Amino acid sequence: MSTSKQTYTYKTVKKHEIKADVYPAAGGGLRPVVVWIHGGCLIMGHRGGIAHWQRDRYLDAGYTVVCIDYRLAPETKLPAIVDDLQDAFHWVREEGRGLFQADPARVVAVGHSAGGYLALMSGVVCDPRPAAIVSFYGYGDIVGDWYSRPDPHYCQQPIVPRQRAHSTVGREIISGTPGPHRRDDFYLYVRQQGLWPLEVSGHDPHTEPGFFQLYCPVRSVDHDYPPTLLLHGDRDTDVPYQQSVMMAAALAKAQVEHKLVTIPGGEHGFDAERSAVSEQALSKVLAFLSDQLGRPAG
Numbered sequence: 001m002s003t004s005k006q007t008y009t010y011k012t013v014k015k016h017e018i019k020a021d022v023y024p025a026a027g028g029g030l031r032p033v034v035v036w037i038h039g040g041c042l043i044m045g046h047r048g049g050i051a052h053w054q055r056d057r058y059l060d061a062g063y064t065v066v067c068i069d070y071r072l073a074p075e076t077k078l079p080a081i082v083d084d085l086q087d088a089f090h091w092v093r094e095e096g097r098g099l100f101q102a103d104p105a106r107v108v109a110v111g112h113s114a115g116g117y118l119a120l121m122s123g124v125v126c127d128p129r130p131a132a133i134v135s136f137y138g139y140g141d142i143v144g145d146w147y148s149r150p151d152p153h154y155c156q157q158p159i160v161p162r163q164r165a166h167s168t169v170g171r172e173i174i175s176g177t178p179g180p181h182r183r184d185d186f187y188l189y190v191r192q193q194g195l196w197p198l199e200v201s202g203h204d205p206h207t208e209p210g211f212f213q214l215y216c217p218v219r220s221v222d223h224d225y226p227p228t229l230l231l232h233g234d235r236d237t238d239v240p241y242q243q244s245v246m247m248a249a250a251l252a253k254a255q256v257e258h259k260l261v262t263i264p265g266g267e268h269g270f271d272a273e274r275s276a277v278s279e280q281a282l283s284k285v286l287a288f289l290s291d292q293l294g295r296p297a298g
Helices: 052-060 078-100 114-125 162-167 183-193 196-201 241-253 276-293
Strands: 006-013 016-023 031-037 064-068 102-112 132-136 228-233 258-263
Touching (some): 006 078, 016 078, 031 078, 031 114, 064 078, 078 196, 114 132, 241 258
Parallel strands (some): 031 102, 102 132, 228 258
Antiparallel strands (some): 006 016
16 A cells, blocks of 8 residues: 655754654544554664554554654663653644644554563653553563573573674764664673663663662553553563563553453564464454544544
8 A cells, every 4th residue: 555654853852853754544533643662672773663564554444653763772871762752742742633633632652672661661651641552572670680680592692792782882862773783783782791771771770779660660550551452472582471471460450451462482573574473463452442542433
């Protein structure tokens, strides 16, 4: 299908423009909005990373899709990344009605991996909160051993030296990595050394655990947290399946409407390719959103 795209700058920091791609839903009237948040461990990734078939299914269901960039670590630290998240949702609600017929009362967060983490964070820091949240293999705890200790899975790969890792990142603000880069070396290094929380936030979880309280959604769920759908493969070697299990338990304790969809044998990024499994998973997402928002017109 032919899909129109409008690109906007939703925020400027030190002359650096942070952008969003908007794919408007067909039809008249105000449209519900899927704010799509890319993954990439907060270190890489780009607003253009949405799978076209997934984007088109959201559009066919009547949702306008807004794919956002945000500043990336380690050049930008976690509090500022979360600021970008808040500002993106604020922009959609305040400017989206005039720019692309966004319904400010029907804005939902959908994210994958680190984008799933940010989607879960939106339920903590955004005011008003999203009407619903969908997290594909995201995480609610960023200081558990899986992130703050050397990772056994990644330690099986050739060890990345510190100098090489740091040569792949810089000091200038960056938001989005649409072209060739070597930042995955930096990610491999921080996972092998258990340094992800420190490098991304600038704070050491072992000596400054209190700093991370706000940035762990699993610790911040309350009764007013948005209805949430979690999707996770039980053979995920990047983000442990237990992360979604823990988040589901926190939501249940707070009596928040939620559902955990387990993908048997599913690995990280199980929906990267179009398949019967990924199609079925997205159908569950669309059904969940329809239940929360009411079926979009058209």
